[in-house]
Amino acid sequence: MFPFRQTSRPAGGPQYVVKSGVYTTVTIAALCRVSQTFNVRLLLSALIQSIFVTFSQIMAEKSFISGMKTAIFLLAILGHAAANLLMPGIYTEVVEIQQGKYQLIGVPQASLNGTVVQLEYTCDPDVELEFDTEYVLRSSPCDKEFFNTKENERRQNLVFYFNETNQNHIPDTFDYNEIVYYKSPIQTISCKGSHGRFVFPSPTGPMTVKQVTPVHVDRVKRDANGLGSFHPAQSIPRDGIYYMIIKVVGKSFPLNQNANTNVTISVQWKAPYGFLSAIDWPLLRFYKIMCVFYSALALIWVYYCIKYYRDILRIQYWIGAVIVLGMVEKAFFLSEYATMNDTGSSIDGILEIAEIVSCAKKTMSRVLVIIVTVGYGVVKPRLGQTLNQVAAVGLVYFIFCSIEGIARVSKNTVEATRQKQFAALPLVLTEMIIFYWIFTSLAATIRMLRLKRNDVKLNVYRHFANTLAFSVLASVVFMLWSMIYHIFPTCRVDWKELWVDTAFWHVLFCFILIVIMILWRPSQNNQRYAFTPLLDDSEDENDQDEIFNAFAPGYDILTARTSGSGAETRKLREAEKEQERKDEAIKEDLRWIEENIPTTIADTLIGGLDDNEEIESKQLEVSKML
Structure with a gap:
């Protein structure tokens, strides 16, 4: 027999084989996620080719968001990093x-x-x-x-x-x-x-x-x-x-x-600092910094929420929940690493609990991004049937993420590698579905805001789209660096930098979270990001009527008939121009109201006017009776 305490470490990054083409990339990535061996040279050439094809499509598209749809498959492949297993002292x-x-x-x-x-x-x-x-x-x-x-x-x-x-x-x-x-x-x-x-x-x-x-x-x-x-x-x-x-x-x-x-x-x-290995020691300091950082984010967010508590949007509660879960997750990981450093052994169950909390944070963050991209509270007042779909996808993702995380930290032997990879396959497929949903919803929301000419909300979503695009690009660059220096070399001499493979994804997540916090921060003009039925519905109906009429059969003939000749025609044109000027003035007034006066204040003023009219009508009726 061969008694040996196995302490193998996971490779720094996902082990996938990709080929050019978007749908081919998805299929190959899903299958190769559960493969124990792969050709790293083929992986490098195929990944570079896939990146070239993807960004060529992005540059060729007239709309940046439509090009981003093809980049989600790279994000799904690159976003699943191998976790750093703790080595006992x-x-x-x-x-x-x-x-x-x-x-x-x-x-x-x-x-x-x-x-x-x-x-x-x-x-x-x-x-x-x-x-x-x-x-x-x-x-x-x-x-x-x-x-x-x-x-x-x-x-x-x-x-x-x-x-x-x-x-x-x-x-x-x-x-x-x-x-x-x-x-x-x-x-x-x-x-x-x-x-x-x-x-x-x-x-x-x-x-x-x-x-x-x-x-x-x-x-x-x-x-x-x-x-x-x-x-x-x-x-x-x-x-x-x-x-x-x-x-x-x-x-x-x-x-x-x-x-x-x-x-x-x-x-x-x-070691002089404790029982942690030289590879895991930097992560102890990293989690300490992340705990302080998340605590600062939580305090800042609570301060702004209390300051503008009258105008809080629903989506801002979700952002606060993600911050709290991130803080709890980092606290669990810090506790595990600190215990390992002090005693040389791990407390049973702490690492598993930390993985479950991490899965809850990931689930909440993905649900947050989905409801942001579908325009919840911004272009639509309620999710409707989408709420059931979001809840179902979130539940499925949490279950698959928990199974994969517990299998990864509970089985630390090479013999269990295949079991870990099979446990990760459903999670990867769910990730790809979520990423596809995010980018398609983001494209639809931006298109709707462009039709409504709502520049304030459109700028917010453009900044958010640019953030996701930067995240995809940063993930690709980092994974190429990780493969070149951590996966391909037979002799991995820079083992002191392996902790970066774990820390990078936490930092990238924090970056996206901070951008969302800045874009949807509570403020005194909070309601300018909220759904406004008076402006949004009327513009939406006008846009839909305009689009419908433009494609209606005989529309050009009818417009030509109404544009006859003579004095009657000139009067009609002048009346139309006068009506257009009035409509434009009304639109400018409504736009000014949306940008400068919160909806809650407007409702209060309108309600006050209604009350005054009702009082005057009552007084008139009383005077008639007398």
């Missing part, structure tokens, strides 16, 4: 000591200079069991060498790395010049003599630098010998990815064959 493995077999346990960790490693053994103090143990600690500049390996490769590498003859060699799949290496002396441990607990003594010397050359790693047969206060065993001299291989060999066994021969091996990696 304390690893525990239970090993059964067997006669005639030895155990090899491998524990990788990203560490900074000054990190100390403690190795502790725990066994039954009443059992007369003796075993020999030793370990090898070596470094690598490549993140993928120790983490992203398959089971058979791990088995081969354990034997290869522990073999003392290979201290100057590395697998031929990697190419670098030197490592830091240390091999401990053999220690004999007696469970009864050590009272069931033994801490590996301090090293006999520091780790040394070795010049290495690539060699081929021989295959290991499956039925070969089995693999399977702070007192540091070694101190890390330089930053790098380290791999500790522990060997345990049974030496003396109890006469009772049913006696407990299990040994619990605990490896603790403690």
Whole structure:
């Protein structure tokens, strides 16, 4: 058997294969999201080709929004980033000591200079069991060498790395010049003599630098010998990815064959700042900053809502809910990372709860963008049947997101990769449907506002469309950078920057949220963004009549008949011009009312006039009776 605590890290970004063409891109992305392997060269060429086709279509369209419809598929593909799995600072493995077999346990960790490693053994103090143990600690500049390996490769590498003859060699799949290496002396441990607990003594010397050359790693047969206060065993001299291989060999066994021969091996990696790995440490500071940032956003939003509480729009309540959920989400992640840094282990269930809260925030944010793009409260007073569709899509997205998130954080083994990818497939399909809905609704709303000539609301939606376009472009550029520097290289030397793959999507989300907050912020002229039936309906009816009449059969003939000759015709023309001037004056007055006087005040004034007229009519009736 091969006891090994798997700590593989996800690749920094989504693993998709895309081809040119919009609908082909959707199909390939959905299928390749659940594929365990892919051709990265094909991925790069296909993605570049797809980007070229997409933005060529955008530039060729007369309307920018209509071109944006084709960009939503890239956004759906690029918006699903692989989350950064937390690496525990304390690893525990239970090993059964067997006669005639030895155990090899491998524990990788990203560490900074000054990190100390403690190795502790725990066994039954009443059992007369003796075993020999030793370990090898070596470094690598490549993140993928120790983490992203398959089971058979791990088995081969354990034997290869522990073999003392290979201290100057590395697998031929990697190419670098030197490592830091240390091999401990053999220690004999007696469970009864050590009272069931033994801490590996301090090293006999520091780790040394070795010049290495690539060699081929021989295959290991499956039925070969089995693999399977702070007192540091070694101190890390330089930053790098380290791999500790522990060997345990049974030496003396109890006469009772049913006696407990299990040994619990605990490896603790403690850096100067705590137990977090060097890859996860920047995310602790990042989540602290995000908590403060979301708290500031919440305070600012509450202040403006209280200041203009009489004119609050419905959509501004949704924005506040998204801010609160974002703050709670960051608080959960900060709690998880802080606990891991302080204790070296995670509290059961906290990470799962954080993922569920994150899914609630994502669901609320997508629902918010949908109701913004359909014009809820701006060009239409109520959603109607759209409300049921939005609720159904939001519920489906939340369920799929929760399943994918819990599967991702609960199963941290390479063997569970395929299960994670199948769990993510429904989520990706739902994301694509939502993105398509967002951009088509945005195009329809902008078209309606353009027909109504409502420049105030039209400018708001144009700014929002430009924000989404920038988000798509930023996502494409970032994913290209991530693939070039984090996915394609066999030796990923910039492993210290992997935290950016997680942080970028949080920052991009905050950017979009801030833009929405600015565009739909509470103000004293809040009602200029709200639905106004007097202006919107009348203009809408006139526009619809004009469009309908223009396409009606015989419309040109009828207009020609009405434009006869003579004095009567001139009078009709003058009357029409006079009526047009009056209509234009009325429109200017209505436009001024919409831009300068809130609807609530206008309603109050109109209601007051109605009351005065009613009082006067009553007085007139009373005077007649007298």
